[in-house]
Amino acid sequence: MSFGPPLAGLGPVAPPVWTPPTEIEQASLEAKAREEWTAYFDTLVDSRLYFEIRRDGADAEPSRTIPVFGEDPRVAGGRVWAVYTEGMLPVPDPHRVLDWQKLGWFAKVGRRPIRR
Secondary structure (H helix, E strand, O other), rough: OOOOOOOOOOOOOOOOOOOOOEEEEEHHHHHHHHHHHHHHHHHHHOEEEEEEEHHHHHHHHHOOOOOEEEOOOOOOEEEEEEOHHHHOOOOOOOOOEEEEEEEHHHHHHHHOOOOO
């Protein structure tokens, strides 16, 4: 957004740099920047990874996990599964229920067909 021409003698203002909220995001950001994917996943392997689950399923059977998938036309098949680190959790919402698992769990369930 601009509020007129830049002041004389001042160049364009640089946009603010994102500050990772926790050590997890900091380490994964640095590994990604270096394209060190082993280090990237090593950072996530012991972290809690959060995802949204269906509230009706959680209320009816608390031990059952029914993930909520989103849609993204840029992805083959269109289905996406939003997963968050602790520092990137969405704003609390009374209608949203989150569960968490470790990265290994995602590898296991990713091999199974998922019900819609």
